[in-house]
Amino acid sequence: xxxxxxxxxxxxxxxxxxxxxxxxxxxxxxxxxxxxxxxxxxxxxxxxxxxxxxxxxxxxxxxxxxxxxxxxxxxxxxxxxxxxxxxxxxxxxxxxxxxxxxxxxxxxxxxxxxxxxxxxxxxxxxxxxxxxxxxxxxxxxxxxxxxxxxxxxxxxxxxxxxxxxxxxxxxxxxxxxxxxxxxxxxxxxxxxxxxxxxxxxxxxxxxxxxxxxxxxxxxxxxxxxxxxxxxxxxxxxxxxxxxxxxxxxxxxxxxxxxxxxxxxxxxxxxxxxxxxxxxxxxxxxxxxxxxxxxxxxxxxxxxxxxxxxxxxxxxxxxxxxxxxxxxxxxxxxxxxxxxxxxxxxxxxxxxxxxxxxxxxxxxxxxxxxxxxxxxxxxxxxxxxxxxxxxxxxxxxxxxxxxxxxxxxxx
Amino acid sequence: xxxxxxxxxxxxxxxxxxxxxxxxxxxxxxxxxxxxxxxxxxxxxxxxxxxxxxxxxxxxxxxxxxxxxxxxxxxxxxxxxxxxxxxxxxxxxxxxxxxxxxxxxxxxxxxxxxxxxxxxxxxxxxxxxxxxxxxxxxxxxxxxxxxxxxxx
Numbered sequence: 001x002x003x004x005x006x007x008x009x010x011x012x013x014x015x016x017x018x019x020x021x022x023x024x025x026x027x028x029x030x031x032x033x034x035x036x037x038x039x040x041x042x043x044x045x046x047x048x049x050x051x052x053x054x055x056x057x058x059x060x061x062x063x064x065x066x067x068x069x070x071x072x073x074x075x076x077x078x079x080x081x082x083x084x085x086x087x088x089x090x091x092x093x094x095x096x097x098x099x100x101x102x103x104x105x106x107x108x109x110x111x112x113x114x115x116x117x118x119x120x121x122x123x124x125x126x127x128x129x130x131x132x133x134x135x136x137x138x139x140x141x142x143x144x145x146x147x148x149x150x151x152x153x154x155x156x157x158x159x160x161x162x163x164x165x166x167x168x169x170x171x172x173x174x175x176x177x178x179x180x181x182x183x184x185x186x187x188x189x190x191x192x193x194x195x196x197x198x199x200x201x202x203x204x205x206x207x208x209x210x211x212x213x214x215x216x217x218x219x220x221x222x223x224x225x226x227x228x229x230x231x232x233x234x235x236x237x238x239x240x241x242x243x244x245x246x247x248x249x250x251x252x253x254x255x256x257x258x259x260x261x262x263x264x265x266x267x268x269x270x271x272x273x274x275x276x277x278x279x280x281x282x283x284x285x286x287x288x289x290x291x292x293x294x295x296x297x298x299x300x301x302x303x304x305x306x307x308x309x310x311x312x313x314x315x316x317x318x319x320x321x322x323x324x325x326x327x328x329x330x331x332x333x334x335x336x337x338x339x340x341x342x343x344x345x346x347x348x349x350x351x352x353x354x355x356x357x358x359x360x361x362x363x364x365x366x367x368x369x370x371x372x373x374x375x376x377x378x379x380x381x382x383x384x385x386x387x388x389x390x391x392x393x394x395x396x397x398x399x400x401x402x403x404x405x406x407x408x409x410x
Numbered sequence: 411x412x413x414x415x416x417x418x419x420x421x422x423x424x425x426x427x428x429x430x431x432x433x434x435x436x437x438x439x440x441x442x443x444x445x446x447x448x449x450x451x452x453x454x455x456x457x458x459x460x461x462x463x464x465x466x467x468x469x470x471x472x473x474x475x476x477x478x479x480x481x482x483x484x485x486x487x488x489x490x491x492x493x494x495x496x497x498x499x500x501x502x503x504x505x506x507x508x509x510x511x512x513x514x515x516x517x518x519x520x521x522x523x524x525x526x527x528x529x530x531x532x533x534x535x536x537x538x539x540x541x542x543x544x545x546x547x548x549x550x551x552x553x554x555x556x557x558x559x560x561x562x
Contacts, residue, residue: 031469034469035469035470036469038469039469039470042512042515045515045516045517046507046512046515046516047468047469047470047471047472047473047516048461048466048467048468048469048472048473048504048507048516049466049467049512050465050466050467050508050512051465051466051467052465054467
């Protein structure tokens, strides 16, 4: 017979430390405040609402009260009324929205250059969040569909708090990923999941695993490729150790990796937090007698050969029309990795490569393409540039691609 | 503890409703309509039950006073049937708030109920609930226009 199960303030906020008097006061204030909020929600049109709607309005009020309590050191359930805490929480939420928008702009600007539907779709959805977020009535809600899974999902958070935390973690993952060539990341992801573009997978994890594994073997992490021989060495490294020793090796490798990549303190902590999880996985695999080649991934040898060889096989020059069509496609390719794929598939001569470099690859994009060439091919290009400058000391291409040949990390 | 708090809130609303109904008697008396103390308690309890049955929660003074003021001058409500009619109207009101998916404001729904009760339904609650209000809510849910003189 009782009317509904709108959660009491006690259930929502855990009032164990609050006196009986304050508890009753707060419960009554909350009921009255919920009544006013409901009237506001219905614009005075309805004195009653479905219980589910009242519950949602209540959750929003309690969410903002919690936010208010954490926003101000002086705020407390004993000292402040429900309305005061709600107002403080609203102020806090508005500040968080502004910060989240800034953070989102930064995340957008530094997003990982990888084709993954869930990743890019989730970014689009977050932009819609800011349009849809209703701080007045549904502050606890997250009105968007975020599919992309982070390596550490923000659990138990609501509203703008969730979005802030999600963006913060996404930013740390992107900062890490952007240290690696998108080409190498693509190859690794293909080994991780053939349909990585469509699959809902976390992009950070396979890259972090391989990078940490390579550092544990005192190898350069940027290549990302762990060969069969490397994998055998890793097995030998970990097999006869205790769990604590394995964790120590992994954490030391993670520490070395973050220093190599010169990561910020937050991104550094994130890598180390992941390294701990990795050590648990490793222990479980070894305990179960599983091979480590499912954890530390190799690219397929064929793919590597493709990357090294397909670009330059002199003699297979494209016709003018083919070259024009390719340049047009490159203009509209969405990502650098997409452009590089097109070059890989269609360019097979030095002559054509030079045409493409002169017209279609600017700045860092050129660097990414050059990273996919073999040392011999890069040397050929260097000789080309040297020859040009011998004839014309101040020669410079339209795009400035030759500057990237001098980059240390090629 | 939780049940006690819910009971506490229900008691407040009951007391408020009882007080309002007592005041309403002062207005409806001129139409020959009065509720006894026992009937007042029953009507107040009916409100709580109807809200519970329809899964709704109501704040403030609610709509009973508005229902009474709207219907008290109906030619089809007499001293003999006032109490039972009021109970049925309370049930109908909350039921059709749900059926209309809250798209019809309280004031307009009450006005519609009164207008149809006095005209097309000729005082029949069965006709009001089974035909007229069903049709209104169906039209509202599907976005069809109501009759020309509906809602106003």
